Every structure is written in C-alpha cells, then in structure tokens.
Amino acid sequence: MVILFRKFKKQFILPLVMTLFLPNCANTKTQKITSKDKNQTPKVIIVEAEDFTENSGNVTLLNNGFVKTSQDGSWLNYSVNIPVSGRYIVRLFAKNKEVKAANCWIEDYIGNKEGRKYNITRNMTVSENSSNSFVQTDGSPLAAMTHLMKLHIGKSVLLIDRIEFTLILEHKASPLVIKQNTTGKDWKLTWSDEFNGKGFPDQTKWTYDIGNWGWGNNEPQYYTKKRLENARQEGGNLIIEARKNDAGKPWTSARLTTRGKESFLYGKIEFRAKVPVGRGTWSAAWLLGDSYVDELSWPYCGEVDVLENVGSEIDDNTGNGKTHGSVHYEGYYFKKGNQTPFITDVENMNREFHNYTLEWLPSGMTMYVDGKKYFDYQLTEPRSLTWPYNKIPQNLILNLAMGGGMGGEIDPALTSQKLIFDYVRVYELK
Numbered sequence: 001m002v003i004l005f006r007k008f009k010k011q012f013i014l015p016l017v018m019t020l021f022l023p024n025c026a027n028t029k030t031q032k033i034t035s036k037d038k039n040q041t042p043k044v045i046i047v048e049a050e051d052f053t054e055n056s057g058n059v060t061l062l063n064n065g066f067v068k069t070s071q072d073g074s075w076l077n078y079s080v081n082i083p084v085s086g087r088y089i090v091r092l093f094a095k096n097k098e099v100k101a102a103n104c105w106i107e108d109y110i111g112n113k114e115g116r117k118y119n120i121t122r123n124m125t126v127s128e129n130s131s132n133s134f135v136q137t138d139g140s141p142l143a144a145m146t147h148l149m150k151l152h153i154g155k156s157v158l159l160i161d162r163i164e165f166t167l168i169l170e171h172k173a174s175p176l177v178i179k180q181n182t183t184g185k186d187w188k189l190t191w192s193d194e195f196n197g198k199g200f201p202d203q204t205k206w207t208y209d210i211g212n213w214g215w216g217n218n219e220p221q222y223y224t225k226k227r228l229e230n231a232r233q234e235g236g237n238l239i240i241e242a243r244k245n246d247a248g249k250p251w252t253s254a255r256l257t258t259r260g261k262e263s264f265l266y267g268k269i270e271f272r273a274k275v276p277v278g279r280g281t282w283s284a285a286w287l288l289g290d291s292y293v294d295e296l297s298w299p300y301c302g303e304v305d306v307l308e309n310v311g312s313e314i315d316d317n318t319g320n321g322k323t324h325g326s327v328h329y330e331g332y333y334f335k336k337g338n339q340t341p342f343i344t345d346v347e348n349m350n351r352e353f354h355n356y357t358l359e360w361l362p363s364g365m366t367m368y369v370d371g372k373k374y375f376d377y378q379l380t381e382p383r384s385l386t387w388p389y390n391k392i393p394q395n396l397i398l399n400l401a402m403g404g405g406m407g408g409e410i411d412p413a414l415t416s417q418k419l420i421f422d423y424v425r426v427y428e429l430k
C-alpha cells in the first residue's frame with residue numbers, strides 16, 4: 001500500500017523575501033520518496049521544484065515553494081533517486097497563468113559520457129491559463145540508480161510545483177530463456193504463435209509495452225494495454241492497429257513483447273507479415289536484449305531489426321516498398337558512424353504476406369525476405385569484442401509506430417492503419 005506523503009509546502013511561510021533571485025548554484029536537498037514504511041519499496045518519487053541542483057540562472061524561487069521560469073527559456077537540474085528499475089508515469093505539476101501554452105520535456109543522464117540526449121518524456125504541454133494541474137507522460141523507462149535529469153522549459157513563464165515518478169511496471173527479466181541448438185542441418189520448430197485464437201493476444205506469450213514517452217525516437221503514438229482496438233487476434237492473424245484521435249490521444253497503437261514471458265538465444269526467427277502503406281507508418285518486428293532497462297542500456301543490450309518498414313517508402317499504387325535489416329550493438333550504431341544499411345525491395349508489401357526471417361548463430365546473423373538472403377553480418381574481429389548476441393538473450397517485439405524519427409511526417413488523411421501478422425515462428429538447428 002502506497003501512502004502519499006509529502007509536505008504541504010504551500011502552507012509554509014518560508015523565511016524568504018517574496019521572490020528571491022537564484023544564482024546558478026547548487027541546492028543540496030534531495031527529493032522525497034513517498035512510502036509510509038521506510039522498508040517498503042516506494043512507488044511514487046516526488047521531486048519538489050525548489051530542490052534543483054542547478055538552474056539556468058533566470059528562475060525565481062517563490063516563497064510558496066514554486067519555481068517561476070522565464071520568458072527567455074529556462075532549465076532546472078535535479079538529482080533523482082530511482083529505487084526500482086521499471087517503467088514510470090512522469091507527471092509535471094505546474095501552473096501556467098499566461099495566455100500561451102508552455103512546452104516542457106525531461107532529459108535523463110545529462111552530462112553522459114556518450115554525449116547523447118535522452119528524452120524520456122517527449123514534449124509535455126502545459127495549457128495556457130491552467131492552475132494546479134499536471135501534464136503526464138506514460139511508460140518512461142528508468143533504471144534503479146541516481147539520475148541526473150534536466151527539466152527543459154520553453155520560452156514560457158511557468159510556476160513549477162513538482163515532478164512525480166510513479167512506478168507502473170517493475171523491470172523483470174524473462175523467466176524463460178529458450179536457448180536454441182545451433183548445429184545440424186535442419187531447422188526444427190521450437191516456439192510459435194500462429195495467432196489462431198480470438199480476441200486478445202495470447203497472454204502466455206506476450207506482454208504489452210505501454211505509454212507515450214516517445215520510445216527514444218520522439219514517436220507520438222500511445223501504446224495501449226489489452227485493448228482490442230489496438231491489438232487482437234482475428235481470422236488467424238494478429239492485427240496491430242494504429243488509430244487516430246482515439247481514447248483521448250492523437251494516435252493509439254500497440255507494442256507486444258515476449259519480455260517477461262520468454263526470451264531467445266540463437267535460432268531462426270520468422271515473422272510473416274503484411275504492412276500498411278501511408279506516409280508516417282513505421283512497422284516493425286524485432287529483437288531487443290533482455291538487459292535493456294532504460295535508454296542507457298542501448299545499444300549494449302543488442303537490437304536486431306528483422307522487419308522494419310516505413311510507409312513513405314512504399315508506392316501507394318503498386319505496394320512495392322523496402323525493408324531495413326539492422327543489427328545494433330556497441331560496435332555498430334549511429335554514434336560510430338559505421339552503419340551499413342541492409343535494405344531490400346519487397347513487392348506488394350501491403351497486400352500480400354511476406355516472410356521476414358533472421359538466422360542467428362554463434363558465427364553471426366543473416367536475414368531473408370521470402371527466402372532470399374539480403375543481409376549477412378558475420379562475427380569477425382573487432383565485432384566480436386563487443387558483440388552481445390552470444391550471451392544476452394533477446395525478446396521479440398511487434399509494433400506499429402506512427403511518425404517519429406524514422407516514420408517521419410504523418411499523412412493527415414490517415415485515420416487507421418493495420419500491421420498484420422500471420423505467425424511468428426522460432427526454430428533451432430537439429
């Protein structure tokens with residue numbers, strides 16, 4: 001049982017002048033963790049606005065504990081102790097007394113050695129003339145550790161109250177790792193979902209990734225949990241449907257994963273799928289390392305994209321398009337500038353099912369579309385020095401994103417798009 005316990009800062013009369021200009025200095029207070037019992041795992045982490053460790057220099061601490069930001073744009077840094085790895089709801093409590101909306105976002109791991117910007121909330125808009133309200137992003141992944149975060153506030157005068165992090169899903173490794181035999185000459189089926197059921201996806205095989213934090217790619221869709229409109233078995237298929245202006249969100253969709261159920265080490269993995277056309281769609285069937293906890297885990301945990309297609313690369317008339325095969329890890333990702341794109345043409349992508357297949361062995365990986373090899377990545381030095389795929393099991397992910405870094409601008413005419421899977425099959429060598 002989580003008891004919300006926080007100081008009622010608005011009722012305190014602080015020994016300060018009405019407003020106090022704050023130099024760019026450190027504040028040593030730490031955030032409150034809400035839990036009645038100190039030994040109990042806290043579920044809500046509260047970071048008070050005034051507990052910043054650094055600021056942009058143009059913010060003002062008010063005597064009621066709010067921090068007032070500036071028309072010139074402001075930022076506030078916070079040290080946030082996350083006690084449990086998992087997915088969180090992030091809420092920003094702020095008042096906006098101005099006549100225009102204010103845009104905010106939260107950056108994690110500021111000052112990281114890789115020089116990367118980890119946006120864990122996408123843009124959060126505080127409406128004009130709003131008071132005592134909050135804006136919210138769901139599903140942000142956070143590892144258990146002390147995070148240095150930066151709250152970015154656009155050119156707006158806001159009264160910031162606090163940020164809350166609410167745990168919605170604890171991170172757990174998959175209880176079952178299916179390690180495949182890798183020698184022999186024939187592939188033998190070891191796991192599959194034929195999607196012959198009705199209604200919800202098989203909950204013994206799949207869990208839901210939920211939320212709208214942007215998924216590291218500034219994606220606008222909200223992935224829902226257990227909602228037939230977004231993910232269902234029907235007619236022998238799994239349908240993942242992205243829907244516009246649905247459930248109070250600009251776009252809803254679904255992202256299914258085997259994480260938490262089973263993961264795989266080696267084997268042949270075959271996705272039989274039919275993708276949607278339409279500018280802005282981003283279809284994917286892929287693998288992500290079990291050691292992924294938050295964005296800092298990537299790409300060290302591994303990611304293998306077996307089917308990756310964007311609607312803007314499909315000819316709406318012929319249905320001919322492209323799929324991208326990629327293997328991401330420390331030795332091979334955008335920061336290294338050594339990505340060799342493996343892209344192949346696929347005819348009639350949206351009207352016929354095609355087989356998108358990965359063969360993953362200790363020696364490397366190959367990929368095929370309808371049995372035709374187009375991807376060959378063999379494990380040679382120096383690749384082997386940082387190669388995670390001989391030790392970190394990978395879980396399977398099926399999702400339909402809209403827009404974002406790769407999906408691009410969404411055709412405003414789109415209202416509903418479907419990514420359809422006939423089956424997912426996993427084999428080992430015998």
Ligand SMILES: [Ca+2]
Binds near residue numbers: 194195196236422423
């Ligand atoms: Ca089927």
